[in-house]
Amino acid sequence: MSDDPKPTASPDSPEEMSRRKFFVKMGVGSIAVAAVGTAAFGYEFLSPNVLYEPSPIVDAGKPDRYAPDSVTLDPQTAIYVVRTGEGFFALSAICTHLGCLTAYKPDLGIIACPCHGSKFKKDGVKIEGPAPRPLPWLRMWLNDDGNLLVDRSNAIAIKQLVRV
């Protein structure tokens, strides 16, 4: 057995790895795997799985609360309920620029943002300012009790009025 002429692994030969190199590679490899795992666990830990935030669905009350041709802001839920001659629609009151709460100016008939001066028409279309998009229309419907409901998390692309 000891007279085997085949030489033992030389540390310089390219195909054969020395014991030291093997263990260094193992060590660095396992640290790398552990680092990736830690990053994944860290990301999962930092993302909350349950949010104790208000529901996106808002009860805006009975339609006859709103006067004809009016724009009503609820600052708590950040929505406008707009009543036109034909019907109702809901508009997000959160400025599409940087998220400030806009306000309706009844004397000018426009919606204005106090932070950076964006201005919108009553149907959300931008007049001027840094806002990149119009104020989105939100899905609105009547429930069985005859109340207007608005889903704040659901912007609708096609402008549809709720007729009562």
Add this chain to the structure above:
Amino acid sequence: MAKTIDHLVGQVRENRVWRSIFRSGTGDSNLHRALFVQQNVFLHLFSIKARKRTLEFSATWYLGALTFGTFLILVITGVLLMLYYHPSVPQAYADMKDLQFVVSSGVFLRNLHRWSAHAMVFLVFAHMFKVFYRGAYRPPREFNWIIGVVLLLVTLLLSYTGYLLPWDQLAFWAVTVGSNIASAVPVMGSKIRFLLLGGTAVNANALLRFYVLHCVILPLFAVIFIAVHFWRIRKDGGIYPGESSAEGGAK
């Protein structure tokens, strides 16, 4: 009288307990002074010797040291403010008002914290301008400039996270706007905002996250980078003496 005090001081410094703490021993020789700096865990970040020119006001305007001074004030007043502050909604606002109107010296500590924070941001910029216009950022000090930029970012993040803690209208809307700016980052913007706020809106989770960042994580980073920043001054051959002075090799 002076002799008696000198004698007493001498006795204390010869004392066994004193000698077990300060091993450099007594004496006014250069060796003892050097050993005193070298053997102190805090002072050993600095050189045991400095060029006289670099200690003059005109060399640095002491802007770095003043920045560190405001940082120390912020740590001390901040820790004291933490004793009366709950990072919860809406208690945080009431605690801030209590600090202003109910707690003894509360308004003094809060204002000291606030003004020192403003001063620190100003001094960091002034320090960077001074270093830049003297050319003190050039090799061998280029890496210390990078650490300085990291410290600038830590300072600004400390300012930003501290801004939310009073939980008033100004804080709420400033952080609403600020976190929406973070969401402008390409691809992962809204994810960054979600992780920063711990939710989709500036709410109780956001207040708690900003509190932990402001009181623990960011100060820890600041202390570590400040220590490296000071140590690098020594390693890069001391404070930059100026264009006219010939420089020795890096030590």
